[in-house]
Amino acid sequence: MSVQVRLPSSLRALAKMKKIVEVEGATIDEVLAALVTLHPELKLALFDERSNRRRSIHVFLDDSDIRGLADGKTAVKDGQLVEIISAISGG
Numbered sequence: 001m002s003v004q005v006r007l008p009s010s011l012r013a014l015a016k017m018k019k020i021v022e023v024e025g026a027t028i029d030e031v032l033a034a035l036v037t038l039h040p041e042l043k044l045a046l047f048d049e050r051s052n053r054r055r056s057i058h059v060f061l062d063d064s065d066i067r068g069l070a071d072g073k074t075a076v077k078d079g080q081l082v083e084i085i086s087a088i089s090g091g
Contacts, residue, residue: 001024001025001026001076001077001078001080002022002023002024002078002079003022003023003024003025003031003076003077003078003079003080003081003082004020004021004022004079004080004081004082005020005021005022005023005031005035005081005082005083005084006019006020006081006082006083006084007019007020007021007084008084008085008086010086011042011045011046011084011086014039014041014042014045015035015038015039015041015042016039021035021038021039023035023038025076026075026076027072027073027074027075027076028059028061028066028071028072028073028074028076028082029072029073031076031082032046032053032059032072045057045086046084053072055087056086056087057084057085057086057087058084058085058086058087059082059083059084059085060082060083060085061074061076061080061081061082061083062080062081063083
């Protein structure tokens with residue numbers, strides 16, 4: 001399935017300044033793996049040393065938070081939009 005991944009401005013420098021990246025994948029996990037394969041610089045920003053998605057990274061599929069769906073196993077369909085949101089923390 002071909003889907004579009006929208007990157008937040010904080011991650012675009014790691015993806016050659018692209019706002020939208022088109023990748024293939026049948027699940028969110030596959031989409032994120034394809035994204036990192038295409039732009040390896042994103043790996044450390046998206047995943048920790050155990051290859052788990054960082055807690056500060058939130059993923060939405062067509063405006064639905066995947067944590068309320070099947071998380072990384074959530075199926076994607078051709079043409080859907082996956083949006084990555086990077087939480088901002090600090091004091």
